[in-house]
Amino acid sequence: MARVTPCGADAAPVWVLLGARHGDNQQLLAIADALGVPYRTVPLRFRVAAGLPPILLGASRLSWRSKDTAALQPPWPRVVLAAGRRSVPAARWIRRQSGERTRLVHVNRPWAPLSWFDLIVTTPQYALPEQANVLMHRLPFMQPQQPIDVPLPLALQPYAARMPRPWTLVMVGGNSRPFVFDKEAAVGLAHLVNAQVRTHGGSAWVLGSPRTPATAMEVLAGSLDVPSHVVRWGEGENPYAALRQRAQRIIVTTDSASMLTEALLTGRPVVPFALPRQPDWRWSLATAWRVAATRRPTSMVARSFDILQGLGLLSSLRDLALLHRALEAAGAFDGSGRVLDMARQEREITLARIHALIARY
Known part of the structure; x- marks a missing residue:
């Protein structure tokens, strides 16, 4: 781990914007730890305006704040790691303060124009379109199990013996x-x-x-x-x-x-x-729209989907069936262990792409 404190005197080339979702935060921290460079965590708190689309909020501070305002000072980072729709205005605000030099890396899907980001690291359930700045992997970024032995809780050891x-x-x-x-x-x-x-x-x-x-x-x-x-x-x-x-x-x-x-x-x-x-109407509509656009890529339905997705006003709602099919096709469930090699290769690709952005600052 190469973390620095939010108010540390040393410049951190990577800032990690932490939101309210534990899973997103864990994935961001796993990437930051694996990069092997100093990084700073910036916990975000969201206001009512965070419910608005990022395209309306722009690079403002209307929808968010940080409990540690001293962290939002230069030197600005080379790369910002973020996840979730509500973090997008904060990432863009930091980039604006840096004179547009800071690179933006978003995990999963941003619900914002994909062109705003230098790299989007995502997985199949979000069904993002193929673009040069979209890195589609089959597994979220997670480090493998550590070899350190974790003992069973004492209260469960009598059950374990039987x-x-x-x-x-x-x-x-x-x-x-x-x-x-x-x-x-x-x-x-x-x-x-x-x-x-x-x-x-x-x-x-x-x-x-x-x-x-x-x-x-x-x-x-x-x-x-x-x-x-x-x-x-x-x-x-x-x-x-x-x-x-x-x-x-x-x-x-x-x-x-x-x-x-x-x-x-x-x-x-x-x-x-x-x-x-038990899908609700919103999930059913968005999924049906995406499926229709995929089946007829030159149709008006597909063009409208692409336009609204490009503006960040529409996104495919999470469809984990897409992830399961991709993993099954890759042989992830056969117990052969090759899924570990696949995950390692995907982690290495992600880290190489982010290191390239750090170097381009």
């Missing part, structure tokens, strides 16, 4: 538009866990998450008929890191790209469980 090996880790997500984890999905997941344990032997550890509905978790627990132990979110110390190291295979629900990536980066066989969809 759990036959090999262990199957079941990572349970929850409701995340358009996915829902309801009672029917809980029964289906239990059937998959039962079948996997019967086929491969051993037992299952079932871990909930902050988004896992309590009622669905109870149905899941009651539908398991193989040796298992269920850990609900908030029950004592979280055993997630320890079990990721010790499980021989993983079952993961398909509502979270980061959770799926963490499972794949263990290098062990991963079985995805598709949650049912």
